[in-house]
Structures are given as C-alpha cells and as structure tokens.
Amino acid sequence: MTLTELELTSADHARGKRSPVTCALKCANACLEPDCNTSHNPHFRDIASAALSRRALLGIGAAGAFGIAIAAATPTGAAYAGDGRGPGKGGDLEFAPIAPVASTVDDFTVPEGYVWEPVIRWGDPLFAGVPALDFANLTAETQAGQFGYNSDYLDILADPNGKTGVLVNNHEYVNPGIMFAAAAVDAAEIRRRGDFYKNAQGFSVVELTRKSSGEPWNYVVGGRRNRRITVETRFELTGPAAGSDLVKTAADPEGRWVQGTLGNCAGGTTPWGTILSGEENFDGYFAWAADTAGQQRYRATPTTSTATGWETYDPRFDAHDADYVNEPNRFGWIVEIDPEDPTSTPKKHTAMGRMKHEGANVIVGRDRRAVAYMGDDQANDYLYKFVSKDRVSGSRKKNLSLLSEGDLYVAKFSGNSPAGEITGTGALPADGKFDGSGAWIPLTANGVSVVPGFTTEEVLVFTRLAADAVGATKMDRPEDVEPNPKTGKVYLALTNNSGRAATAVDEANPVTGNRYGHVIEITETAGQSGTTFGWSILLLCGDPATNANTYFAGYPKELVSPISCPDNVAFDSEGNLWISTDGAPSTIGRNDGLFKVPLEGRERGRVQQFLAVPREAETCGPVIHDREGLVFVAVQHPGENGSVAAPRSYFPDYATAHDPAAGIAAAPRPSVVQVYRDEEPVKPGRPRGRGRRGHGHGPKGFPGEPRW
Template structure:
C-alpha cells in the first residue's frame, strides 16, 4: 500500500483491515453513472419510532423490551429546532499525529473501561503479554474494538456493553519471528479467538459516575469463530450457502470483519460483517469472486493453513465466503441464544445497520457498503413491530424488501466540476430513488433469483443502476427528525482515469476527506421509495486551503475534520462523528466531533476528543444527560513493532515515572469512558486537554 495511502492512514491498516483494497482494481466495474435530474429540494417533517444508533436513545432502555416513540421536531431551513440541551465543552485543538496521547476537553477526565486481554470470566487468566495463548484469548476481551453499545438499566447502576472486534495487528502483539511452526500456528489461533464480539456486564455506584466491568458476570460472553450462527431469510438453505461441513446451508461458525452496528427497538444488537474477503483464499476468477474482492493469493492471516473453510478453492468449501458479509443479530440478554445472520439485508461489506420503526409499524434498516464506488441500501420488513413482543420482533429482519439508492442532483453539470465548489443555488442537493432488488418475496432483477440477489447483492445493485458512492460507512437515522445521515469516508479514485467522475452527491475528485449526506424520506415515510437529499458537509481543513462546505456555517470557525466513519446522536439531536484517517490528512490524530444540525449553528463542527498515535476513533456512544462519552480506540501504535512501539495507550505511566523491571510496554486497543472531573472525586482518571501520555 506504500504510495496509495493518504493522510495518516497506515499501510498496516490497509493490509490487515481491508486486504489492500485501494491498491487493487476497483471491484465495481459496472457502467452505472450519476443520473441528473433538475428538481427543487425542499425540507419536510418526519416522525420516527425505535432505536437507531449506539448512543441515540437505545442506551436508555436496558429494560430492552421496547422503545418509546421519539418526538419529531418541527422542521425548518435548519432541519428542526435548535438543540434543547447539549454536552457542554470547550473544543480542543487538533493533536499532532506524532503525539501519543488521549486528549479530552478541560473539565473532563478519561479512563479505559475495557482493554484487549482483560479477563471476562471467573476462570479467565490475567492478561500477560509474555504468555498469550488461544484458550486464554477466547475468554478475554478481544482485539481492535469497533462498534460499541452501552445499555443501561433504569436505575442507572447496572449496564451492559456490547462490542465488535474487527481484526488484529500481529506486528505489535508479538515479536516478529515465532520460535517454531507450532508457535506460529498458536499465534494464528490466538488471532482467530481475538476477533468477533464481546458482551460484558457493567456496574457503578450511581447514575453519572464512571463504570466498572464485572468479571464473571452472568451475561458476559465472547463470540468467536467457533460460535454457531443461524442463517435466516430466503437465501438460507439454498445451494449458494451449502458446504460439505454444512450440507443444509443453515448454520455458520463465526463472524468476521465486524465493523459498526446498531441497536434495535426490541433490544438486540446488530453487527456488520465488513472486510470478510481478505480472510479467504478463493478461486478468484468468477465474476462473483471479483466483485467481492476474492482472489487466489495466500491470505495475510494464513488461517487456511489450519482451517480448510478459509481455503475456498475446493468444491467442498467454495461457498464458505458466501456465508459471510451479512448483518448479524445478537440478543445480549441471553448468553445461550444463537446469533443470526440475516440474508434478507443482502451480502456486501456492511459497515453496520440501524433500524427505525416506520409509521406503519414496519422495521426499516439502513446500511452502507464500505468500498470505493459501492452503494447505499435500505431494508423494509414484511411484518410489523409489536411493542413488548421481543420474540416476534426478532423475526422482523428475516423477511422483507431490499432496495438500493440512486441519487440525482439539481445543479447544472457545469457547476459540478470536481473541485467541491458550491453550486450557484448555495448547496449540494437533489432527489433520489430506492431501486427495488427484492420486493414482496420476488426478485426485481431479471435473470437473478431471490437467493442470487441476496448472496450476490453487489451484482444485483449494479444491474439495478445504483449510484456509485464514496465509501458509505455508518448510516444513522435521527430520532429527533427522522432524517438519515450517511458518512462517506473518502474515495481517492473518484474521477481518476476511467473511474466514475464527480457528481453532485460525490462532488470532489480524489475525495481525500469525505462528506456527509443527509436524506429526507418523502411523505415523512421511512418506507417510501423516493427521497430528498442534501450534503451536510464536505469535510477538510479550510486553513489548509481544502474545498469544504458546512451547510453555510462559516468554514473558518469549524474544527478541521476528515474521513467521517461512525455516527451517533446525543439527546439534543446533535450529530457526533468519529473519524478514521485524521483531519484533512495533514498530520492530526483522529478524533470525535460534535456537529449541530439545526438553526443558525447548523454545520458547526467542534472537536471533543483526540485518540492516540496511529489510532482510529470508533463506536461513539453519547450519554450527554450524564455528561459521559464513550469511544472504542482501534489499532493504537499500529506503525510500530514489538519492542519498538509507537504508542503505550491506554496504560501510560505518570510523567517522569520509570516502567517496572521486565514490564512489556505495548499498546492495547480499548474502550474509553470520558466523564466530568467532578463525577467521581478521587477516581484515578486522566485529566483533560494538555495531559499527555508518557513514554
């Protein structure tokens, strides 16, 4: 990946997380282009039900049986009333990418809640860098925590954390050279047990104080590659999902590449299987393999050496990759439950999925396909949500209609020149259509069966004529307004060579910094097949001359922001954005940012925290009514090597202190809680802005 990365994005991340996707041929070679339509974009009202996102409203109901309806704010040019309340803080300045620190605003403290290797069960061994083994890792907190949910009971003293573990960083977990082939095989087994998901009980003294995790709690659970998953939906049991190990095509071992997710109104948690392709060695010659980035090269992880299902070049295993790339549903309240993979939501590189309940009672799930020039999707359930009927509601994602988005802009073609210059009408906006892929149980794509559409969803969306996007990552519906926000993180290939040119919904060539799309469904109806859209922002750093746009807010007054990834909302309806790639790629650490969506401050960006060197900000959860914020920090110090680490997050020694003799100093991915200094006096948290970690 050297020469292909931008900003502070590391070649290490590219190799381990997405199999160097940006250095390879673009998977989407369809002729789909931008469909221009001259329209006038108007704003509308909308009422939404349900729990859509980590940190939105779902965190308020660990009663977990149902959710109260959210009240829609009257909409105006700013998209609703101004915030009723908000988390108060003075924005921090960007932190140089060479600095190894976790920074929060003055008046706040931070501390790790869970770290890679923390023991989850009564019989789990303590983590020991020098004595890692696969059996221990299966009973410890996993690596590279991404999606995060913090559910709370009504009394505020008990909670439940759910987290994804996306992939591993071998170079900073172990010395470079294993002593033997047996040791190398053991390391690979450790890596397999370090991915998946974790469910962990939390407790604290009172509402608003920081949490502690409960070792050995009844609900604690690790989901690994040995966990049994049930396939649901029309593709389950079909020939495309059968293998020699599973001749019925109905059960799968494990989940892979789990990135973002979402919580449901009925109290379950969703997880998106994203970059699964890099774990499989396949034939790589078919159109289906090429469209999903599967090839015949040996994988970076080498799991095919011990587990034949990761070598899909045989008739017995060729369908194994078809069994990954779905939305996973987990009931965190039942540690004995079998998690499910829902084929009805399609197979692609799901960043995550977020559900709201439409006015007619149907569950609507939005999901993005996180790859250059891939698409935005929507699922509408066949059946309706029933309050306090969790068993029924857990079937809603198994059957329904699947759509893919096509966008049209309202500006003359000459005004969309790839520079990011704002059109003459003052904004980027237009209309869109949800194109049917599966409707009422039938395929809407000629020549493809329902099972083929759901297993080879990218090919079906190509044929439907969807709009190529700049890497749709998190897609979150707002409970305050019902509007849907899409984080397009970046696309360095936009407008390069024969690649798709800039268009109004992706208006910059070589889109380094990404942007946010705002969608307003027609008739205030989440099940509608048409919508209005506009761009909330074109990210970047105005001080560096980047072409930016913040919904008309003065660009010189915003915090620089780049590569939006995960999204969340606070109780006041503000959008929170975590980044992966560093603000405008000019040498800042990634961070978490608050963005106003309403009134005169619409588009105002304020940086709340900054994560350590080489790290990525993931899974934000905003409990602003308690002045608490949570983030998951992935791959801190990933550009280092064992014994020459570039980060020591989160276990910094005090300034001037000397590490204990024989202590292994290395970074550990961790979930961090941020709280006000006065929330728990005397607790040994790290102070706010200006407190640096010591090496």
Template sequence: MTLIHEPASSRDERVSAADRPMLPLLAMDGHTFGKRSAVTCHLKCGDACFHPVPNTTTNEYFRDIASAGLSRRALLGGGVAAAAAIVIGAGVGGDAPAASAATLGTKIGQTMPFTPIAPVAASVDAFTVPAGYRWSSIIRWGDPLFSKNDRFDPNAQTAALQARQFGYNNDYLDIIEGPLGLTAVLVANQEYTNENIMFPPTTDPAALNEQRRIGQAAHGMAVVQLYRTRRNGPWKYLVGAPLNRRITAHTPFTFSGPAAGHALLQTQDDPTGRSALGTLGNCAGGTTPWGTVLSGEENFNQYFVSPGDTAAEKRYGVGTSGDTRGWRAVDPRFDAVTNPGYRNEPNRFGWIVEVDPLAPNDPPVKHTALGRFKHEGANVIVGRTGHVAAYMGDDERFDYLYKFVSKDKFKKGVGGGARKHNKSLLTAGTLYVARFSGDSPAAEITGTGALPSDGAFDGTGTWVPLVVDGVSKVPGFTAAEVLINTRLAADAVGATKMDRCEDVEPNPKTGRIYVACTNNTSRGTGANETATEVNPRNVNRDGHVIEITEAGDDATATSFGWSILLLCGDPAKNPTTYFAGFPPEQVSPISCPDNVAFDSEGNLWISTDGAPSTIAYGDGLFKVPLEGPERGRVQQFLSVPAEAETCGPVVRDRQNMVYVAVQHPGENGSWAAQRSMFPDYVAPGTLANGAWGGPRPAVVQVWKG
C-alpha cells in the same frame, strides 16, 4: 495542553519493513495521506485501495430530477417522523486529568457543554479531552471475562485464553443501560488483529500456528456486564457475570431469511447451508428498538483464498491473494483452492449479524434478507406505518447505499411475546438500493467541490427494490442470488456509485438519515467515474456527509430528498470545504467521517478514520449541531492516541458521558519497538504498575468532573 504521553521527537511516521518483521512489503506504502497508515490498510481491509475498483459497471448518474417524478419541494414537505425509543429490561485503567486546549469557540449546547479542543498531532500518544472532563478505560484487549485466573500475559497468550478474554480492535460499541442506570451491558465488535505488535516474533511453526488461532479468537464480538455506584459516574466491568459472552471466528451462527439453505451457502461442513461458523471483520453496527445488537461483517474477502474466477468472486474481491494472516494453515475452510469443498465459505460472510445480549445461550443470526456486501453496519428505525427500516452502506469505492423494510410491523412493549416477534422482523421484507439524482447542470459539478449556482449540492432519490417479500425484482436473478450476490444485482438496476458510504444512521430526534462517505481517492482517476452531485469531489481524500429526508418523513418511503451537509477537510488548507453554510474559519478541521451517533438534542457526533489529508492530525470525535444558527459548526470533543482510530461513539449528554472504542493504537509498531502505551500510562512516559509496554485497544469512557 497537558499530554498523557508524548513520544520522542525522533519517532518517524514511516516505519521500515525491517521494523515490521511479520508483515510483507506493504502495497499501500507511499500511497496513504494524512495519518492513514499502510499497516492499517493491509490488516483492516486487505489493501482494498491498491487493488482495481471491483465495480466496473457503467451505471449512469441521474441528473434530470424530472425523471424521478417528484420535486425536492414536494419530497421535503410534511412533518417530522417520530422515532422509536430503545427499551430493554433490566474497571480498568486509571483516571487521567483532562487536557486543556486552545479555544476554537465558546461553550455550546444545552447539555454537556464543552470548549472544543485544538487538533492534536497524529504522533502524540495521548487521549485528549476538553477541560473539565476526565477519562478512563472500561475494558481492554485481553481483560478476562469469565474468571480472574484468565489474566492477560502477552508473553504467554493462548487461543483458549483469548476466547475467554476481551478481543482486539473494537469498532461498534453500545452501552445498554438498565432501568436505574446503575447496571448495563456493553456490546462491542472486535474487527481485526495486528499480530506484528500482539506477539513476539517467532519462526517456530507450532508457535506461529498458535498465534493464528489466537488471532481467530480475538476477532468477533463481546458482551460484558457493567456496574457503577452513581448514575452519572464511570463504569466498571464484572468478571464472571452471567451475561458475559465472547463471539469469535468459531462461534456457531444460524442463517435466516430467503437465502438460508441455498446451494451457494452450502459447504462440506454444512451441506444444509443453514449454519455458519464464526464472524469476521465486524465493523459498525446498530442497536435495534427491541434491544438486540446488529453487527456488520465488512472486509471478509481478505481472509479467504479462492480461485477468484467467477463474476461474483471478482465483484467481491475474493481470490488467490487472500488469507494475509495465514489462517489456512490451521483452518482448511479459508483455502478453497486446496479444499474445493469450501468454495462457498466466503459466501457465508458479509452479512448483518444479530446478537441478543440478554440471551447468552441463543445462537447469533446472519440475516440474508438484508443482503451480502461489505457491511459497515445497520441502523433501524420504526416508520410511520409500523414497519421497520434498516439503513446500510457498502464500504467500498463506488459501491452503494441500501435500505431494508420489514414485511411485518413492530410490536410495542418489552414482554416476551413482543420481543420474540420483533426479533423476527429482519427475516423478511424488501431490500432496496439507492439511486440519486442531482438538480444542478452537469457543467456546474466540476469535481473541485465548488458549490453549484443554486448554492447547494442537493436533489432527490429513489429506493429501487431488489427483493420484495422473497421475490426477486432483478431480471435474471432469483431472490437468493440477489441476496447472496447483492452487488451484482444492484449493478444490474443502475444504482448510484458512492464514495465509500460507511455508517448510515437515522436521527432519532428528526428521522432524517445521515450517510458518512469516508473518502474515495479513485474518483475521477483513470477510467473511474468522475464527480457527481452527490459525490462532488474528484480524488476525494477527506470525505463528506449526506443528509437524507424520506418522502413524507416516513422511513418506509420509496423516494427521498437529499443534500450534502459537510464537505470535510481542513478549511485552512482546502477552500472548498463546506459546513452547511457555517463560516469555515470557526470550525474544527475534520476528515474521513466514519461512525456517527446522536445526542438527546439531535446533534450529530462523528468519529473519524483519517486526519485531514493536508496535515497529520490525530483522529477524533466531533459534535455537529443540525438545527438553528449553529448548524454545521464542527467542534472537536476528543482526540485518540498515536496512530489510533476513533470508533463506536456513544453519547449520553444528559449524563455528561461519552464512550468511544479506540482502535489500532500504535499500529505502525513492532513487538520490539512499540509506538503507543495506551491506555496504561499514568504520567508522561510512565506506565501503570504491572502494565505491558505496548498498546491495548480499549473501550474508553469520558465524563465531566
């Protein structure tokens, strides 16, 4: 295997507190598995797994499928729903040679064939792709968007510059192409920052405060225009293009939907409760059939200090231990203890955000109709009735799966009238939460992952309404209270506790829904709920993927059938892995599924956030056929550099192109001891001319050639 850069063998996976001068003693030190870093746990999600599980309800898991009033056979009958096509109007880094790998199987697929790569050790600082493919970065942290004069210099960075540059730690990604395929708009989330490796250490209060402001400017989203000279070739980005845009922690937003203006959204700066400043923790997302981009505000709770003495604050993990980045020193709205006029400021985060990449002057919108929780993202499909459905996961241990169905119908066409109408579809409708039922006896769900006697983890489910056209269906809650404190409302109706359902996406080829349950090491421990058929492992370190078929193959249905497609892990170490019945010895090991995508043939692609718990492999992108004899055959396409996570996959298989966002490379390093050179290495241990000696999270393109 040819490597771009491999660190010295003495480089240890564990980093002492002395090597992390800007970080405290980390709560998750010694409690992570595989390649997962305690630094990532601290900075990305505020040590969520270290804190008590916020869902303390005793919701029962519904095993009696007769209670649903439908059999699985009845639910799965019928044809396949047609998917709506996405229609819109009208570089950086050097190429690196592709790495060859040990063969795990033969080339597969009708489009973009490749030989799966072998797993790559987590310590290897290389971006590894199959033989016959090449890669380069499109855009990196700090690259200027509006003027070439705003050049990146990590020793002289300012908040004003960062607000005009590409942000840090990208997650959701899309490349929305123009009609000829030679121009495009790139939209990316910028989820969180790692100040410990972004800045030189300092004790000067003014310098520390400027670093905090830079961190705020590095959060949010970016819209970037691209161009290329041939349809299947690599992209470059255009500095100063008219659609280029940065959205940060200080960008004005508007609220839409039934909760807009409610008292729980009002603060001393916004007594109307109809506008908000900024977006935070932007994780996954989705591109709508009308060409806008949705972004999920996820781990927002860690940014705020609040009294934490209400049921809602406790349920959302908001309290006195927040603000790990010290933003309250430069922005009073992050400290509701000292500044009670900002007590509702955390309520203004945790929403689905909609951005129109073709309208740079339009303020982005926070949609209250889709509920407030730790949104991983939202993905929209048009149902048979013409109404649209948005699928969403709450990325928390023992939290829930949701669906929103619009009140109004989708209008076809790309004209101004249709697009304007469609941009209002997420402002009113019905918000549901999922309740799952299994069809196996309780005694057969052992918590080990062993299949029950019928040979499958499967069953039926019901979408339980929370709000219907602005009217609450939860006793004791107004509609606005349901939408602002959605977790409490879902608790009240007995929703099914899940193992961190992250990305939830409909397959545009078949209409089936795929739910990536990343992991839940707390299941079956202490007083926590034990394994259920839809979450069949106790201490679930490796995660699983659920396949859902809506009743009548209609996205707007209120009942569904489900089965587990994958029980993830390394089959060489874990005998209870399951790959839709495909022989486990013929698959690539995979763990902690996070983001998913689909190619033109309807194959599932999975990006991971955590290597198999039994061995420290790097994260990667994996292809999984869903039909025919190859169904369930996991094949690794690429691996990301040391300590990085694979995010936002986009697959254009007919062009032999794949795009990913590489998040938190070299996460465990420090300013003085960086642990990755990604993406600016040109040979083992050699940096490109003028490159900084540390990592720069980036968007990467992979193409055949």
C-alpha cells in the same frame, strides 16, 4: 504470506487514507486492488444478458461452476478558541472545543474540565478464573475468556435501575506485530497464533455496574450476561438465501449453520434491544478463488494465501477447495445477537443482502415496519435500505425474527444542478448547495427478486451485482448511515474516495480524488418505508485553512474544527450529530477524533472537536449519553505502525514495561473509554484530561489485574 511475515513500507500503500499496516490488516489492501465495481450502469444489463448466462456470471453450484470473468480488472489539552462563541450546548455536555492534536501525539485528549478512563481493555478477563493479559503467554484459551482486540462498534445499554447495564463491543481484526515479540514462525506456530487470532475477534458482551445513575461505569468479571463470540461461534442463517446451494459447504450441506463471524465493523442497536453488526472486510480472510464475476465483485484478484494463515490448516478458509468454494458466501452479512441471553444462537440475516457491511441502524417507520439503513464500505459502492415484512410489535420474541423477512433497496441519487456546475473541486454550484432527489430501487419485493436475470438467492448472495444491474449510484465509501431518532432524517458518512476520477464526479459525490470525505443528509419524502427521498450535502470535510472548498452547511468555515474522513455517527438527546473519524493523520496531519455538529438553528454545521485519540488510533463506536454527562468511544489500533520491541503508543496504561525480565516492552491495548466531567480539583502534578483511573492514575494492580 502470514501476518508475522509482513514487511510493510509506504510503498505498500500508494493511495487512500490509512497507514500501510492498517490497510494490510484491516481490509487486505483493498485500496491497492483493481476496482471491484467495473459496472457502467446504463449498459451493464446488456453486458450481463448478451455476453454471459446468469449461471456463468454468478458461478452457481455447491462446487462453484467456473464462470466467465468480467474484465477489470496544537498542544494537547489546550482549549480551542474556535469561533469565540464559547462552549457548545447539548444536554449536560457543554465544552470548549479542543485544539486539533498533531498526529505524533500519543495522548487521549479531552476538553478542559473533563477526564477519561478505560472501561475495559484488550485482554481484561471477563470470567472468574481467567488470567489477566500476559504478553509473554498469549494463548487461544485465555483470549477466549478475555476482552477482544481492536474495538469497533460499541453500545452501553443501561438497565431500568440505572445502576447496572451491559456493554457490547465488536472486535474487527488483529495486529500481531504489536502482540507477539517473535517474528519467525513454523507451521505449528502459525496454527497456535491463528487460533489465538480467531478468539481475539468477534464480540464481547460485558456486564457493567456503578453506584448510581449518571456515574461512570465499572465492568464486572463473571457477569451473568458476559459472553465472547468468536470466529468459532455457531451462527444461524435466516431468510431466503438460507439453505440455498450458494451457501452450502462440505461441513454444512444444509446451508443453514455458519461457524463464526469476521470483520465486524460498525453496527446498531435495534428498538427491541438486540445488537446488529456488519461483517465488512471478510474477503481478506480467505485464499480467494475469484473465479466468477460473483466473487470478483467482492475482491477483484485471486489469492493463494492470507494474512492470518488459517487456510494452511483450516480448509474452510481455502476457497480454492471445491468443498469450501462457497465459504466466503457465508460472510458479509448483518449479524444479530441478543445481549440479554448468553446462550442464544446469533443470526446472520440473508434478507438484508451480502456486502462489505459497515453496519446497520434501525428506525421504526410510520407503518410500524423496521427500516434498516446500511452502507457498503468500499470505494464506488452503494447505500442500501431494508424494510421488514412484519411490523414491530410489543412482543420482543416476535421482534427477534423481524429482520428475517422483508425487502431490500439500493439508492440512486440525482442532482438538481447542471452538470457543468459540478467541477470536481468542491466549489458550490450556482444555487449554493449540493442537493437533489433520490429513489430507493427495489432489489426484492414481497421477499422475491425483482432484478431481471437474478433469482432471489442470487440477489441476496451477490447483492453488489444486483445493485449494479439496476443502476445504483456509486458513492465515496459509504460507511456509517444512521437515522436521527429526533427528526427521522438520515445521515450518511462517506469516508473518502481518492480514486474518484474527474469524469466520474456527480452532485452527490462532487470532489475529484476525494481524500477528506463528506456527509449527506437524507430526508425521506414518503416516510421511512417509502421509495423516494431528498438529499443535500451537510459537510464537505477537510481543513478550511488549507482547503478553500470545504463546506459546513453554510456555517462560516473559518470558525469550525477541521475534520477529515468521517466514519461513524451518533446522536445526543437533542438531535445533534456526533462524528468519529478514521484517517485524519494521513490527510490533515491530525489525530482522529470525535466531533459534535448541531443540525438546526444558527449553529447548524458548526463542527466542534470534543476529543482526540492517541497516535495512529481510529475513533470508533461513539455513544453519547449527554443527559448523564457521559461520552464513550472505542479506541482502535493505537500505535498500529509499531512493534513489541519499539511501540509507537503506550495507550491506555502508559506503563514503561509489561515484563522487563523477558524484554517485552509496553504495548498499546485497544480499549473502550468513558469521558466525564472532572469534579475533583486539579492537584499538583496531575494533568487535566486524564481520569482518576486514566493515564498515570490507575488503581492498585493496574495494569495486569482485573480492576473490579
């Protein structure tokens, strides 16, 4: 079934936190699939060794040997009273927390005294001669030169002069229901739209300019570094699995060059200035064979069609084809791109393992090795760490190959409270907190497999199976995981796991049917490159007004902003944690937002909401430049449940129609937004919380024309 044929109702989405449309398009209804992780770690190795040969288990070979399957089967804009202690502090970003915004509100809400405006929107042209977005004429050719769809990971990198910079943004997936007016399509139209979808995803690299440091940014059409990376861009495989039989296809018999990137979710910026992106929900793009345990661990059931329809005309997306059975193995990697060189070949690093990567974030350890933390974003999957073989040097050229060699670890958590005190309700154990110790279990050492029965290539291509075999701890959807650059402590956002059974709770995942998610704080006990850590739960999320067992690091729960489904995290210059959310509308009835959480002193755990995104949108890619008084977020899938004929959001243009003569109504546009202080007096008829170029106040020609 193609995207244009989807008919979605609430029955299609029986559990989880997302709308049925988001769940179908973003992750191919992963929450409705049988659990991919059927391992019972204490005896998994016995099953693997006694019942299955290694080759049958993994389905080794270019043609994909059939193996034995493992059975599985408040009013907007109003200041929030909060705790009455006044604005939170953090660089130049003092603010009074906003009131939670009802999930029916189609507005971008910021604190009193701040304004917002888009930096760039889906369809804005990046190159001279490329037309502006035309809803009546969406073509693959124009989209290849325009800003992509559904913005996710984001960074804003200023040049030393402070006046120029570069924006890098992931584009995770598409929603044709709010792109194309017509529903009925033939094979030719499926191909036309399919090629458009390919060019709407991937990355955008865009140059920025401004008058002086600290000012808001404008994007540059035709900037030297401007680039689009899509599903058709050539990537180089690096590391031990490159060239192995597990990644060879008819189109790439050497197994070293991959066409495109998929499902680009969160990411990270390295100390040497490159961008990392996690290929997350890649499985939904393939007609999925799932005929071996190695494939089933990434998607439990086979499929014959996809939402994009690519498999109908591009054989590499049909994994039933013996020539392309390994094509899915070429996705699910950490991708590295160099935003400074638009001619460079992006890389996929096999040494960092293959999974549904949320992202990767690098910190330099005391021994000068690069350490990357990674979450595998699926219920009951794992937290990982990669440590580079070589040390970070003063040579950027050498650092560009750092992630090609190193060792991969998976986390095992142990609690320090009696099992009987972990009740599944979220009630604290007797010692007053959920905490304990942990170990980083090696999957590779000195670049070679240390998992019995797995070759190095198998560990890296079928990383989930290798992690099962060493007894890793099943977590509640590990999404973004980032080290705090000020303290070195690591923060893991666990978005939720509505399927966690009462018999499966543990101290690190202490809530049965965890709908609201939690955040874990990790302290490495032997440095970032070490193999032991301590941990404690910083936040048990939810609305304290309706959930008595929320927890905010000991801060009075009645004095915080309600928060649900933590997704991405970031830090300001003072080391405060900032959290963006994905799922609050369906869990606490509020629009998703961005929240600040102090980590030290008397305000530790005080959750304060800074902004809320529009109706049905997800808050992504937060970037906090607090010393300049700037905050950036990517607004993904606004008005996701609407259609071209009946839009449910008009963000960010809030126009009445793009082409009334053609009968095409206004449609929402995923965008990158900047928030900054309002230095102009409020004028009659001008609402607060909307920037000089924001909602209702666009420049001449906005929307439709390039703004700069």
